[in-house]
Amino acid sequence: xxxxxxxxxxxxxxxxxxxxxxxxxxxxxxxxxxxxxxxxxxxxxxxxxxxxxxxxxxxxxxxxxxxxxxxxxxxxxxxxxxxxxxxxxxxxxxxxxxxxxxxxxxxxxxxxxxxxxxxxxxxxxxxxxxxxxxxxxxxxxxxxxxxxxxxxxxxxxxxxxxxxxxx
Amino acid sequence: xxxxxxxxxxxxxxxxxxxxxxxxxxxxxxxxxxxxxxxxxxxxxxxxxxxxxxxxxxxxxxxxxxxxxxxxxxxxxxxxxxxxxxxxxxxxxxxxxxxxxxxxxxxxxxxxxxxxxxxxxxxxxxxxxxxxxxxxxxxxxxxxxxxxxxxxxxxxxxxxxxxxxxx
Numbered sequence: 287x288x289x290x291x292x293x294x295x296x297x298x299x300x301x302x303x304x305x306x307x308x309x310x311x312x313x314x315x316x317x318x319x320x321x322x323x324x325x326x327x328x329x330x331x332x333x334x335x336x337x338x339x340x341x342x343x344x345x346x347x348x349x350x351x352x353x354x355x356x357x358x359x360x361x362x363x364x365x366x367x368x369x370x371x372x373x374x375x376x377x378x379x380x381x382x383x384x385x386x387x388x389x390x391x392x393x394x395x396x397x398x399x400x401x402x403x404x405x406x407x408x409x410x411x412x413x414x415x416x417x418x419x420x421x422x423x424x425x426x427x428x429x430x431x432x433x434x435x436x437x438x439x440x441x442x443x444x445x446x447x448x449x450x451x452x453x
Numbered sequence: 454x455x456x457x458x459x460x461x462x463x464x465x466x467x468x469x470x471x472x473x474x475x476x477x478x479x480x481x482x483x484x485x486x487x488x489x490x491x492x493x494x495x496x497x498x499x500x501x502x503x504x505x506x507x508x509x510x511x512x513x514x515x516x517x518x519x520x521x522x523x524x525x526x527x528x529x530x531x532x533x534x535x536x537x538x539x540x541x542x543x544x545x546x547x548x549x550x551x552x553x554x555x556x557x558x559x560x561x562x563x564x565x566x567x568x569x570x571x572x573x574x575x576x577x578x579x580x581x582x583x584x585x586x587x588x589x590x591x592x593x594x595x596x597x598x599x600x601x602x603x604x605x606x607x608x609x610x611x612x613x614x615x616x617x618x619x620x
Binding site for chain 2 (some may be wrong): 295300371382401404405414451
């Protein structure tokens, strides 16, 4: 989370810090998706990435809403985890020559991103509830469900065609 | 995956590369767990980390078995994703003063690690099957189920006590 841990004294501090972490992460994801959309060959995969870009932009606004509900200005902190995950995705997007193998690699990279989001929104939603912020928890849980649905959609696309085409 | 993408021409190449990625990741996880065990205060959380260290050591051997079944020597490649995830965990493990808040942070960090493993083993298991390596797929699926069970156990510990103690 690129944090100064000494500043984290309460669960509330930890909640805000993790919210800053995912806010930064969502922005990095929004920046990286256009390249993935461009590189993807399969129309259904390309469309899934396109849809996820729209959702990501919407989720950034939802996270901003959580910040404000909780009395904080939206702010990001560098998150080495998402940076690492996206670095891997970009390495892959670089120049695997075979288009079908590249699609399989891009899809796997996108699922790694999804799982990072799933774990963070799961945690944030539980912490918000614990802190008595049911309003924040509701929004965070909505995002969590969107991420889970995207991950499941990607699994379906992988199993129904992408992996077969790549093999 | 710290890879030279140009060397990846087939799904088989991508499978081996991702196996090398998770092999490195498991080793980094095994190295980082002792510090998390030491830092955790709650006995049930400490025990869960201890159990996961044992499982991780066993999983390293299972991944080695997959390499050999598929005719390759076990080898790791630097994985920026797990390095980033562990960096965040170590930042947190650094010096959050309140022991209960630290436990909540450690637990969340461990779940981020689990989700990285879940996404990679899910992908690897599907690719192994696609490549006609049901023997490898079976082992990879066993590891996947262990990771999912660990993640669910951590969620139960979080919801039943850690989050309440931290609030």
